[in-house]
Amino acid sequence: QVQLVESGGGLVQAGGSLRLSCAASGSIFLINTMGWYRQAPGKQRELVATITRGGSTNHADSVKGRFTISRDNAKNTVYLQMTSLKPEDTAVYYCNVEFRALGDYWGQGTQVTVSS
Numbered sequence: 001q002v003q004l005v006e007s008g009g010g011l012v013q014a015g016g017s018l019r020l021s022c023a024a025s026g027s028i029f030l031i032n033t034m035g036w037y038r039q040a041p042g043k044q045r046e047l048v049a050t051i052t053r054g055g056s057t058n059h060a061d062s063v064k065g066r067f068t069i070s071r072d073n074a075k076n077t078v079y080l081q082m083t084s085l086k087p088e089d090t091a092v093y094y095c096n097v098e099f100r101a102l103g104d105y106w107g108q109g110t111q112v113t114v115s116s
Helices: none
Strands: 004-007 012-015 018-023 032-041 046-051 057-058 067-072 077-082 090-099 103-106 110-115
Touching: 004 090, 012 018, 018 090, 018 110, 032 067, 032 077, 046 067, 046 077, 057 067, 077 090
Parallel strands: 012 110
Antiparallel strands: 004 018, 018 077, 032 046, 032 090, 046 057, 067 077, 090 103, 090 110
């Protein structure tokens, strides 16, 4: 019963901050890379950030310096700390988790809306 539950989205004014969380259902599964993606209306899904099991991170140029991805391996949880939010950050944010042997799973998505 693998589940990814996202939380933390909402409405915020430009310049504000939000922290997204994505928690896997159990700790018995080994997890490799975790990541965040987003999709705005009328646009393709894009990679936001990834983090390996060892903690190596990559952030998209559009969010670098503003967003920070992190993870807690003991809790099987990945976070996305978002600061200095801009209207163009408005999108549905999805987490992706690469489970060892099971493959990739996606969260249900959480809406982030940034007003100008």
